[in-house]
Amino acid sequence: MNDNFLTPAQVYQMLRLTPNQAQTLVAEGKLEAAGRISFKHGIMEMYLKEQVQALVECMPQIKRRWNDEQAARLGAKKAAYIREKQWRKAQILKTRKLYFLDSLSELPERTAAIFRVCYYLYHLNHYAKQQGHAYLYDYKETILYALWKEQLKLITLGYSLLNVFFIPGAPRIHLCLDCRVKAQRQGLSHLEFLRAKEHVCTQCGKEDNYYSLYEFILENDEYHFCFHLPYASARKWLVDFNIPEKESAAENKRDGFSAFGRPINEAEANAVELQEIIEELEMFLKNS
Ligand SMILES: [Zn+2]
Numbered sequence: 251m252n253d254n255f256l257t258p259a260q261v262y263q264m265l266r267l268t269p270n271q272a273q274t275l276v277a278e279g280k281l282e283a284a285g286r287i288s289f290k291h292g293i294m295e296m297y298l299k300e301q302v303q304a305l306v307e308c309m310p311q312i313k314r315r316w317n318d319e320q321a322a323r324l325g326a327k328k329a330a331y332i333r334e335k336q337w338r339k340a341q342i343l344k345t346r347k348l349y350f351l352d353s354l355s356e357l358p359e360r361t362a363a364i365f366r367v368c369y370y371l372y373h374l375n376h377y378a379k380q381q382g383h384a385y386l387y388d389y390k391e392t393i394l395y396a397l398w399k400e401q402l403k404l405i406t407l408g409y410s411l412l413n414v415f416f417i418p419g420a421p422r423i424h425l426c427l428d429c430r431v432k433a434q435r436q437g438l439s440h441l442e443f444l445r446a447k448e449h450v451c452t453q454c455g456k457e458d459n460y461y462s463l464y465e466f467i468l469e470n471d472e473y474h475f476c477f478h479l480p481y482a483s484a485r486k487w488l489v490d491f492n493i494p495e496k497e498s499a500a501e502n503k504r505d506g507f508s509a510f511g512r513p514i515n516e517a518e519a520n521a522v523e524l525q526e527i528i529e530e531l532e533m534f535l536k537n538s
Pocket residue numbers: 425426427428429451452453454
């Protein structure tokens with residue numbers, strides 16, 4: 251791709267849009283993807299700079315129309331109330347962001363840089379959960395790998411911020427033809443069939459560790475972040491290390507592994523823009 255194209259993050263920044271609002275713009279036929287880049291975890295759609303630039307001027311008008319439409323739908327009073335509530339939420343998040351980033355200045359430089367990138371990675375996770383943004387998991391993997399390498403350096407200095415754990419999970423079973431026929435006859439989905447009985451069949455394919463995870467905990471006395479990567483993503487760079495095992499527990503479902511977590515909400519998308527996140531992550535990679 252060349253200079254004529256913009257990434258979704260650049261489009262959101264230029265038009266001051268959340269991903270949801272951009273989707274509305276696409277649905278209305280005012281914005282359309284003009285190219286795509288393949289990532290390991292998904293496709294990133296690209297937009298023509300010319301088209302986006304032409305929209306900059308129209309945006310205030312379009313946003314006013316969206317507000318009018320919302321008012322017609324919900325009543326003017328309720329629509330205004332919702333907008334104000336969202337705006338307040340965004341202001342609170344912006345204040346919290348400044349407070350958090352500011353608090354890092356007390357820390358040694360590298361430690362501050364690490365918790366700073368954790369903050370942005372935490373929000374990247376929520377963006378990645380947004381429909382059409384799975385490609386962002388490529389960034390997550392790259393950053394956690396960089397943090398792991400950083401940790402290896404820190405260890406030699408007798409210092410540690412990162413702990414990695416292995417959380418064993420079930421294999422994925424691919425039903426063989428016989429079992430598929432049996433499941434169909436019993437009117438069960440593949441998953442229901444596997445659950446309905448102790449499934450022992452040597453013909454069925456089995457992908458070990460499919461649901462296993464690596465857990466990355468970055469913490470010191472004041473800060474705590476927790477991220478997960480699927481086994482297959484981090485195995486190649488962790489396989490030579492003795493990674494302690496951890497029981498799968500409910501608390502592991504809190505943060506950002508792709509199967510859990512939640513997509514970014516409007517207030518959050520206003521307070522922490524995707525383009526800001528990407529620039530922060532790239533800066534961290536450049537300096538690590
Ligand atoms: Zn089978």
